Amino acid sequence: MRIAVARETRDGESRVAMVPELVGKLTGLGYDVAVEPGAGNHALIADEEYAEAGAVLDEAALDGATLVVSVQPLDLATARRLAPGTSTISFLPTMLEHDLVAAYRDGGVTSYAVELVPRISRAQSMDALSSQALVAGYRCAVVAAGMLRRFFPLNMTAAGTVQPAQVVVLGAGVAGLQAIATAKRLGAVVSAYDVRAAAAEEIASMGAKPIHLELETLEGSGGYAREMTEDRAARQRELLAPYIAKADALITTAAVPGRAAPMLVTREMVELMSPGSVVVDLAAESGGNVEGSVAGEVVRIGNAQVWGGRNVPSQMPGPASRLYAQNIVNLVTLMTPADEEGVTSFAPDPDDEIVAGSCVTRDGAIQHEPTRLAVE
Ligand code: NAD
DSSP: OEEEEOOOOSTTOOOOSOOHHHHHHHHHTTOEEEEOTTTTGGGTOOHHHHHHTTOEEOTTTTTTOSEEEOSSOOOHHHHHHSOTTOEEEEOOOGGGOHHHHHHHHHTTOEEEEGGGSOOSGGGGGGOHHHHHHHHHHHHHHHHHHHHSSSOSSOEEETTEEEOOOEEEEEOOSHHHHHHHHHHHHTTOEEEEEOSSTTHHHHHHHTTOEEOOOSSOOOBOGGGOBOOOOHHHHHHHHHHHHHHHHHOSEEEEOOOOTTSOOOOOBOHHHHHTSOTTOEEEEGGGGGTOSBTTOOBTOEEEETTEEEEEOSSGGGGSHHHHHHHHHHHHHHHHHHTOOBOTTOOBOOOOOTTSHHHHHHEEEETTEEOSHHHHHHHO
8 A cells, every 4th residue: 555645747836735744643543655756855854754654765656656745636647647546636626627537537537626624523634725825814914914015913012003904804714813813913993794693603702803785694505605606796895995995904715616717806996095005915815805806916006905815724834734744644544444453544435525525536436416417
């Protein structure tokens, strides 16, 4: 049984799917661990650290592996070289990766997408969406603090009092709540809005002020938000405008599963912000919460500098990799039962809710129904 840790090939990806300190967990389950040389370079993890932890550095690590783990999906050429019966675990945005999903299906590869792990209590320790959103939320707050040319906290000095920065956070899921917590720790006065009914309490529990709008809440299935109608979106923008105009820093993290990010803030709304204000749009890559934001760039709109997020967790590759690797270890542990004699094997139970939910391809077929309908 061999687990191969792939070197990431996608542009701008700095994370790695396994860290040396967790290699022992995998060897403890009975696996050999093989790492493609240089896999940890961008996360500042040297090959020697993997070797010291008990892994083998091998350019041919993927050949004959039982399981290949990566952060981003493998590239198509690599996927086509995998032997039938190989399994893979990675992020796998199936709606954007039709060719890769088809290659896995046709090559007899069993593929698991971490973003499809069901968000049930038992799976919390395997939830890579949450672990990476946590990193992204933190990063958004420190980016805003770094770009803003004033203090976040109140400062009472002999030379006078400096008022704290006003921060508004839109979207209070995992990333938004972490952005709130971080901005609060830095001393800003934070207020936040989310469409879900439960969000106000969560925002308050982080020490921020929930923004109440005279609008119905938008609870969808599984505790996620629903998409807004255009009428509601326009009304929400109108009601939020005065809050945004008063903000020194605006951080947006709103998302709706399977949809483009909702457009919450128009150019006109940003133009009402004061000189020197900053906007951090975590959703820039998936359509943007802020009109005019560009993923991976800082653009100027009116008086504001607008930062568009691009693979934000990858900007803190060390901790993001550590958390992701722990998610992977927990998933692999679930997939590695022991028999009566204590002998372990890689044998994911296809009837287990977590295994079934995250499985994209198996036995030459696409198991994930929405993906099958889109690809076939
Ligand atoms: P997400 O990334 O899909 O969305 C981010 C936030 O944007 C959500 O809170 C959503 O309500 C909000 N949003 C969507 N449209 C909006 C709009 N028009 N205006 C303002 N905000 C808007 O969400 P997520 O961070 O992945 O979490 C979604 C929910 O799932 C949360 O309730 C979270 O606590 C819950 N969750 C549960 C588990 C678990 O039980 N294992 C794990 C993670 C998250």
